[in-house]
Amino acid sequence: MKKITFVVPCYNSEDYMNRCIDSLLYAGDDAEIIIVNDGSKDKTPEIAEDYRIKYPHIIRVINKENGGHGSGVNVGLEQASGIYFKVVDSDDWLDQQALERLMFKIRNFCLMKQRDNTCVIPDLFICNYVYDHLYEETRHDISYKNALEEEKICKWEDIGYFKPSQYLLMHSQIFRTEILRESGVKLPEHTFYVDNIFAYQPLPYVKHLYYMNIDLYHYFIGREDQSVNEDIMLNRIDQQIRVTEQMLSCVNLQVVKKKEPKLASYMYRYLSIIMSITNILLLMINSEEARLQKNKLWSELKELDRSLYLKLKYASMSGLTNMPGSLGRKITISGYRVAQKIYKFN
Known part of the structure; x- marks a missing residue:
């Protein structure tokens, strides 16, 4: 059995997918790389097939009709044979040395489990990630060393405080595959920003965590057509709302x-x-439509879960972004701009 499955959802990724896939090959023969071609119109399927032919013992290719990033993740999870599972977006990549260290740990844990089935192995590996502004030659590292003890199996009761800038994203997570399947996580199709659902819904099924203080995942920032580009996020607000609604209810x-x-x-x-x-x-x-959408989101939450509604509106950061009037709007957006400059998340 493969130790880990990497799923790479690809849509018109010919310009950068090689960098991603080449970085995953450093995991060696214990890895399975599933390239999901999500109805690409460029040379993505041909590039994927070339990799499959060259590395038939490591790489699998799934060609499917376009369904969006979440659809690619869903299919990859259905087909995965690895003990662990990680999604790597086709414009991102993994650090070679960090990946080799991660694979060493995974192999050791899997060997221990094979020798003694009662042995506890991590349900979730957590590693650091990097906001990589490649074109600007700058980077911003996200680590968890203040919140998690390094290289020790721990439980949720052992965790420290996560700052707002360091919550666990898909980039930092390597789940045990069976945990994901047990959680029933299924991402909506034709929807961006679904990585938040993936990073959130399975957490209650995780019993044992293992943190490695290594900068594993490079999250590329800088393409004009990137989903986290602010203008694109504004145009896809319906998809952001869809993700938010699913997270509130799942x-x-x-x-x-x-x-x-x-x-x-x-x-x-x-x-x-x-x-x-x-x-x-x-x-x-x-706009008036946006105001109605915001009010509707809060009203639906109030009806769904009044306790959660009260906590989010009156005892958390989200309540501060719901201040009334033009002054409240100005204060909220100004605060967002400050955070944007500090953390460089898009």
Whole structure:
């Protein structure tokens, strides 16, 4: 059995997919790389096929009709044979030395489990990631060393405080494949920003975590057509709302709180950030329709889960992004701009 499955969803990725796939090959024969061609119109399928022919023991290719990034992840998860599972976007890449260290740990844990089935292995590996502004030759590193003990199997009760800038994204996560399947996570099709659902919904199923203080994932920032480009996010506000709504409803945090209070606290903060981003984008659009969409989102949450509604509106960051009037709008957007300059997330 393969130790890890990397899924690379590709859509018109001919200009940069080689860098991504080449970086994954350093994982060696213990890895399975599934390239999902999501109905590309360029040379993506031919490039993928060339890799499959050259590395038939490592690379698989799935060609499908266009369904969006989430659809590619769903198909990859269905087909994955690896013990662990990681999504790598086709314009991103992994650091060679960090990947080799990760694979060493994964191999050791899998060997221990093979020798003794009662041995505990991580349900979730966590590694650092880098916002890589390649064209500007700058980078911003996100690490978790203040919140997690390094290279020790721990539980949620052992975690420290996650700052707003360092919540766990898909880039930092390597889940055990069975955990993802047990969680029932399924991403909506034809929708961007679904990585937030993937990073959030499976967490209550994770019992054991393992943090490695290595800069594994390079998250490329800088393409004009990139989904996190602000103008594109504004044009896709309906998709941001769709993701937010699914995140608000996919986990009962009151149930989580009874079992894992520290995890519930973290997940509340994650929801607060997602709700804040959605509010801010709607404020930026500054139209009557956007105002109605924002009010509708809060009203639906109130009806769905009044306790969560009260917590997000009156006891979290998201409430600060819902201040009334033009002054409230100006303060909110100004705060967002400051965070944007500091953390360079798009």
